[in-house]
Amino acid sequence: MMLYSLLHIQSCLQILILSVPLFVVxxxxxxxxxxxxxxxxxxxxxxxxxxxxxxxILPSKSSSLSSPALSSxxxxxxxxxxxxxxxxxxxxxxxQPGTHTRSRQSKSHxxxxxxxxPDHTLLQIFSHLPTNQLCRCARVCRRWYNLAWDPRLWSTVxxxxxxxxxxxxxxxxxxxxxxxxxxxxLTLETVVANGCKRLTDRGLHVVAQCCxxxxxxxxxxxxxxxxxxxxxxxxxxxxxxxxxxxxCSKVTCISLTQEASLQLSPLHGQQISIHYLDMTDCFxxxxxGLRTIASHCPRLTHLYLRRCTRLTDEALRHLALxxxxxxxxxxxxxRLVGDFGLREVARLEGCLRYLSVAHCTRITDVGMRYxxxxxxxxxxxxxxxxxxxxxxxxxxxxxxxxxxxxxDVGKCPLVSDSGLEQLAxxxxxxxxxxxxxxxxxxxxxxxxLAANCCExxxxxxxxxxxxxxxxxxxxxxxxxxxxxxxxxxxx
Numbered sequence: 001m002m003l004y005s006l007l008h009i010q011s012c013l014q015i016l017i018l019s020v021p022l023f024v025v026x027x028x029x030x031x032x033x034x035x036x037x038x039x040x041x042x043x044x045x046x047x048x049x050x051x052x053x054x055x056x057i058l059p060s061k062s063s064s065l066s067s068p069a070l071s072s073x074x075x076x077x078x079x080x081x082x083x084x085x086x087x088x089x090x091x092x093x094x095x096q097p098g099t100h101t102r103s104r105q106s107k108s109h110x111x112x113x114x115x116x117x118p119d120h121t122l123l124q125i126f127s128h129l130p131t132n133q134l135c136r137c138a139r140v141c142r143r144w145y146n147l148a149w150d151p152r153l154w155s156t157v158x159x160x161x162x163x164x165x166x167x168x169x170x171x172x173x174x175x176x177x178x179x180x181x182x183x184x185x186l187t188l189e190t191v192v193a194n195g196c197k198r199l200t201d202r203g204l205h206v207v208a209q210c211c212x213x214x215x216x217x218x219x220x221x222x223x224x225x226x227x228x229x230x231x232x233x234x235x236x237x238x239x240x241x242x243x244x245x246x247x248c249s250k251v252t253c254i255s256l257t258q259e260a261s262l263q264l265s266p267l268h269g270q271q272i273s274i275h276y277l278d279m280t281d282c283f284x285x286x287x288x289g290l291r292t293i294a295s296h297c298p299r300l301t302h303l304y305l306r307r308c309t310r311l312t313d314e315a316l317r318h319l320a321l322x323x324x325x326x327x328x329x330x331x332x333x334x335r336l337v338g339d340f341g342l343r344e345v346a347r348l349e350g351c352l353r354y355l356s357v358a359h360c361t362r363i364t365d366v367g368m369r370y371x372x373x374x375x376x377x378x379x380x381x382x383x384x385x386x387x388x389x390x391x392x393x394x395x396x397x398x399x400x401x402x403x404x405x406x407x408d409v410g411k412c413p414l415v416s417d418s419g420l421e422q423l424a425x426x427x428x429x430x431x432x433x434x435x436x437x438x439x440x441x442x443x444x445x446x447x448x449l450a451a452n453c454c455e456x457x458x459x460x461x462x463x464x465x466x467x468x469x470x471x472x473x474x475x476x477x478x479x480x481x482x483x484x485x486x487x488x489x490x491x
Contacts, residue, residue, distance in 0.1 A: 443470025
């Protein structure tokens with residue numbers, strides 16, 4: 001009966017683990033916290049400095065508990081920081097099994113239910129934990145220490161916190177993960193350090209040297225990173241596919257050559273395998289830098305260049321020439337990009353699905369006509385704030401891109417009911433439409449949309465002169481549509 005009960009409890013816990021991981025993680029975190037409090041009173045003879053431990057993130061209790069720790073969910077957790085790295089690598093372990101009969105007898109009467117779980121179940125629980133909580137688990141006991149450092153749990157490392165010593169955390173973590181395979185972390189494929197403002201080139205140098213299997217790197221907002229560190233990563237991590245450098249204002253190019261004179265062409269035909277590149281807010285990026293990126297990264301499919309204000313139409317010519325597979329492209333707030341740039345973008349032809357040219361005020365119907373003609377598979381278009389766009393451009397788009405799903409033409413004062421009627425006639429699969437601050441739009445255009453686009457899910461008509469009757473018509477015909485408006489008479 002006892003065996004049956006234990007098996008029943010184990011099976012119930014496994015079902016809980018699969019269905020409610022957040023609940024299990026919360027209970028586990030409380031248990032780990034309690035164990036750490038109990039271990040803090042143990043005699044110093046039960047502590048070891050033989051291997052790096054969660055102390056790299058959770059320093060000894062004698063330090064202050066005020067600085068942010070590591071996390072994978074974007075929330076900061078408090079842990080202390082110490083000026084001496086060895087003093088932080090402290091792990092609490094239990095005595096060897098069988099060495100103290102009295103301890104073994106006493107423990108047999110005080111087993112926690114979670115200790116009855118097999119290793120594979122605990123590993124499944126640990127797999128849901130963020131980096132900092134996983135390191136906390138390593139402090140509970142020897143069994144948990146060994147399980148917490150199982151290489152299968154360390155395919156991803158997530159760091160967060162503006163005050164976090166990110167360089168030191170990366171150095172100690174990679175050192176621990178390199179113990180079984182000296183000098184390399186063969187399991188680590190993803191590093192996320194968004195918002196770690198103290199991360200510098202030193203930290204990325206460690207990642208480049210120790211993580212040859214790296215595939216995903218995010219360092220958004222780490223403004224101390226420069227071209228040198230990016231060069232180290234892309235040259236030493238041949239499998240890198242996803243790179244987020246948004247907010248890294250010092251980065252001006254990505255290439256496999258350090259010498260400026262050799263950056264225009266790949267070295268001996270080598271190419272960077274990046275598919276996803278986000279360089280939003282990289283204010284120093286210029287045409288020559290984008291030309292270098294395009295020539296070294298021909299496999300790009302997703303490219304985001306929001307607020308790269310120094311880019312011009314010339315940069316887009318090289319992009320279309322070297323990166324023919326781009327599916328998503330954002331040029332929002334690149335105010336020097338105009339119709340000639342869109343003509344070059346249109347050369348991407350059948351591949352382009354997503355295009356954002358919001359607030360590119362030099363774009364008119366001429367550029368939109370190029371996009372409509374050569375990109376018939378376009379699904380998403382954001383042309384908000386393109387004041388030169390009129391009903392004629394919208395008509396070309398509607399007739400040539402019948403698979404359009406999402407359209408934003410807010411703050412385009414020349415777009416009126418006539419353009420909406422053409423959209424309703426040819427793009428009946430529309431699901432999201434934003435007409436915010438389109439002063440020429442009235443209830444006639446909205447009724448045409450509602451009558452023909454039954455799949456509409458979101459309609460933004462804020463700051464538009466639209467009657468309550470027209471909004472009620474939309475609600476009757478598109479029951480799943482969320483209407484964003486500023487009309488107090490409609491409820």
